Amino acid sequence: MAIEIERKFLLAQLPDLSETPGEIIVQGYVAKEPEAMTTRVRIRAEQAFITLKGPSNGLSRDEYEYPIPLRDAEEILGRYCRGRIVCKTRHLVDHAGMTWEIDVFAGRHAGLVVAEIELPAESHPLELPPWLGAEVTDDKRFGNFALAMIDGTPDSRWWLAEGLVPATQAACCCRYFGQLSCCEQASSDLAATETCG
Amino acid sequence: MAIEIERKFLLAQLPDLSETPGEIIVQGYVAKEPEAMTTRVRIRAEQAFITLKGPSNGLSRDEYEYPIPLRDAEEILGRYCRGRIVCKTRHLVDHAGMTWEIDVFAGRHAGLVVAEIELPAESHPLELPPWLGAEVTDDKRFGNFALAMIDGTPDSRWWLAEGLVPATQAACCCRYFGQLSCCEQASSDLAATETCG
Numbered sequence: 001m002a003i004e005i006e007r008k009f010l011l012a013q014l015p016d017l018s019e020t021p022g023e024i025i026v027q028g029y030v031a032k033e034p035e036a037m038t039t040r041v042r043i044r045a046e047q048a049f050i051t052l053k054g055p056s057n058g059l060s061r062d063e064y065e066y067p068i069p070l071r072d073a074e075e076i077l078g079r080y081c082r083g084r085i086v087c088k089t090r091h092l093v094d095h096a097g098m099t100w101e102i103d104v105f106a107g108r109h110a111g112l113v114v115a116e117i118e119l120p121a122e123s124h125p126l127e128l129p130p131w132l133g134a135e136v137t138d139d140k141r142f143g144n145f146a147l148a149m150i151d152g153t154p155d156s157r158w159w160l161a162e163g164l165v166p167a168t169q170a171a172c173c174c175r176y177f178g179q180l181s182c183c184e185q186a187s188s189d190l191a192a193t194e195t196c197g
Numbered sequence: 198m199a200i201e202i203e204r205k206f207l208l209a210q211l212p213d214l215s216e217t218p219g220e221i222i223v224q225g226y227v228a229k230e231p232e233a234m235t236t237r238v239r240i241r242a243e244q245a246f247i248t249l250k251g252p253s254n255g256l257s258r259d260e261y262e263y264p265i266p267l268r269d270a271e272e273i274l275g276r277y278c279r280g281r282i283v284c285k286t287r288h289l290v291d292h293a294g295m296t297w298e299i300d301v302f303a304g305r306h307a308g309l310v311v312a313e314i315e316l317p318a319e320s321h322p323l324e325l326p327p328w329l330g331a332e333v334t335d336d337k338r339f340g341n342f343a344l345a346m347i348d349g350t351p352d353s354r355w356w357l358a359e360g361l362v363p364a365t366q367a368a369c370c371c372r373y374f375g376q377l378s379c380c381e382q383a384s385s386d387l388a389a390t391e392t393c394g
Contacts, residue, residue, distance in 0.1 A: 001269055001272055030233060030235075030236060030249060031228040031229065031234055032228065033228040033229055033230055036228040036277070037277040038227075039228060039236040050247065050249070050263065052236070052273060054276065054277060062272075066265055068263055072261050075259075076249060076261060080233070080249075080259075
């Protein structure tokens, strides 16, 4: 078991991502229950994992992750995670000796960009890059589980109404989910993503 | 991925189990959502597994199972499955070339005994042993997920009110869950199991 200690921020502006092509991440959740442990199935760079995460406790949460066959993950996501999938491209950006993860969301979540950092301890000192915006670690709306559950209607995309970040030309993950019509146009063309997920 | 094809029966009488000492199984569920995929963590004979199962489709359901470290399973069950644990002893009994699993439940589920058989195909011929009772394959109350969710009160133990099977001196699984007060007396003394789980 690992303990995940993480802080999450909005971006005031996008840092230069030209040196970090990014990895496409596709993940879904197989059962939902608030405040319980979540079961996530994730595909990242041709590798697949199943991850159990406990509820957050401050900045920390328990995490148990195991590799599984890629084919199993594709089946589970395709058959059992419809409407609860998150697609994003993760870019790694170094700053002051720490590696930040910039997640550019696609599909139903197009327009959303967040920066995350994993810390070795809750009290670990952290130098914030100048491109960071407000911290949203405690805002449960930004949790990937919560994001996975939105229904995809314009009203459910609260980050657009709040103007948190400009819509972004996000990477497409339809190579995995053509059958789900996910990310047909993962772009600022929201109409095209209405059926994603 | 495997497809689990299973039929489940009550017992008209207990077959001779003296030759099958049985294996203690302790399992729990990390999130509940009816009709969704379940995530089960199971310890059986010092080995641990995480299993994702899809909803039943006739006699069949999708099943994905992966071994995990025993210590992880003990942590997950102890921290995240309180009140949703099933403890049982599984005896294997051969009949007419097929192997039946006789599950003798303990703890909150003391008194419940069912026989299950896994089939290679839904249409596979099956000779029923004389000690079987009514088939309950389609009775969702007998699913282990449903059983895990009972609250442990006398009213929730419907199998006792219905007199389906006599209370059984079941094996104790408190070696794993002393801290949960599970199976303090996994016996016909129901009062002692009120707090199990």
